[in-house]
C-alpha cells in the first residue's frame with residue numbers, strides 16, 4: 001500500500017471521546033473550517049455553527065453543528081429573481097452530501113493539526129438544536145462534530161475487509177464465507193479493544209427478548225443489528241423534525257385549511273340548494 005503524510009493522517013483516524021482543556025486558537029479553527037470548505041460541493045448547501053461552551057457529552061472545547069442550509073441559498077436565488085422549485089427530498093439529499101463532505105474534510109484537517117474529533121448524531125434533536133442556535137427555517141442541523149486536543153489515544157477501530165467494500169465492474173454474489181470474514185473482522189477487532197465493556201454499553205433488547213450476550217461476545221455486528229433491528233421503524237417523527245425546519249421531504253405540505261376550496265364551494269352549494277329548495281334544478 002502507498003503511504004505519505006496525507007494518507008497516514010487519514011489512516012490514523014480514530015474518534016476521540018476525551019479532551020484536554022486546551023482551547024484551539026481562532027487561527028486553528030479558521031484553518032479547519034476553510035479546509036472543510038475546500039470539499040467538493042453541489043451547491044454549498046451548508047452552514048457550520050461553532051459553540052465553545054463545552055456543553056457536549058465529552059466536554060470538548062469545540063462543538064461544530066453542521067447544518068444543511070437552503071435558507072441562504074434561497075436568499076441568493078431571490079436576488080437573482082428566482083424561486084426554488086426543486087423538491088425538498090432532492091435538496092436534502094444534495095445538502096447532506098455537501099455537508100458531510102465538508103465535515104469529513106474538517107475531521108482530517110483537524111487531525112493533521114493534532115486535534116481529535118468525534119461526530120455526534122443530531123438526527124432527532126433537530127428542534128432543540130434549532131432553538132439553541134436560533135436557526136431560521138430551511139436550515140436543518142444534520143450532525144455535530146466535537147473537536148479538541150485529545151486526552152486519550154485509542155487504537156484505530158476496525159473496518160470491513162477490502163473484499164467486502166470494493167467490487168470491480170459488478171456487484172458479486174456474496175457467499176457465506178465472505179459475510180463471515182467481514183463479521184469476524186469487525187467483531188474480533190472491537191472485542192480486542194474491549195470497546196463495549198469500556199463504555200459499559202449494550203443496546204437494550206426490547207419486546208421481552210432475553211439477553212444472552214456478555215461483554216466477552218457482544219460486539220459490533222450484534223450492536224448495530226440491535227440498533228437497526230429495533231429503533232426508528234416509523235418515519236413520522238423524523239419527517240416532523242424536517243417539517244418543523246421547513247423541509248417537506250414527502251412533497252406534501254400540511255393544509256392551511258382542513259377543507260380545500262373545491263370542498264368549500266361544494267359545501268356552500270349544498271347549503272344554498274337546501275335553503276332555496278333548488279335541488280330539482282341544481283344537482
Ligand SMILES: Cc1cc2nc3c(=O)[nH]c(=O)nc-3n(C[C@H](O)[C@H](O)[C@H](O)COP(=O)(O)O)c2cc1C
Nearest residue numbers: 013014015016017118119120121122143156157158
Ligand atoms: C453520522 C455519525 C454519527 C455518529 N454519532 C456518534 C454518537 O452519537 N456518539 C458517539 O460516541 N460516536 C458517534 N459517531 C462515531 C462513530 O461511532 C465512529 O466513527 C465509529 O464507531 C468508527 O470509529 P472511529 O471513528 O474511531 O474509526 C458517529 C459517527 C457518524 C459518522
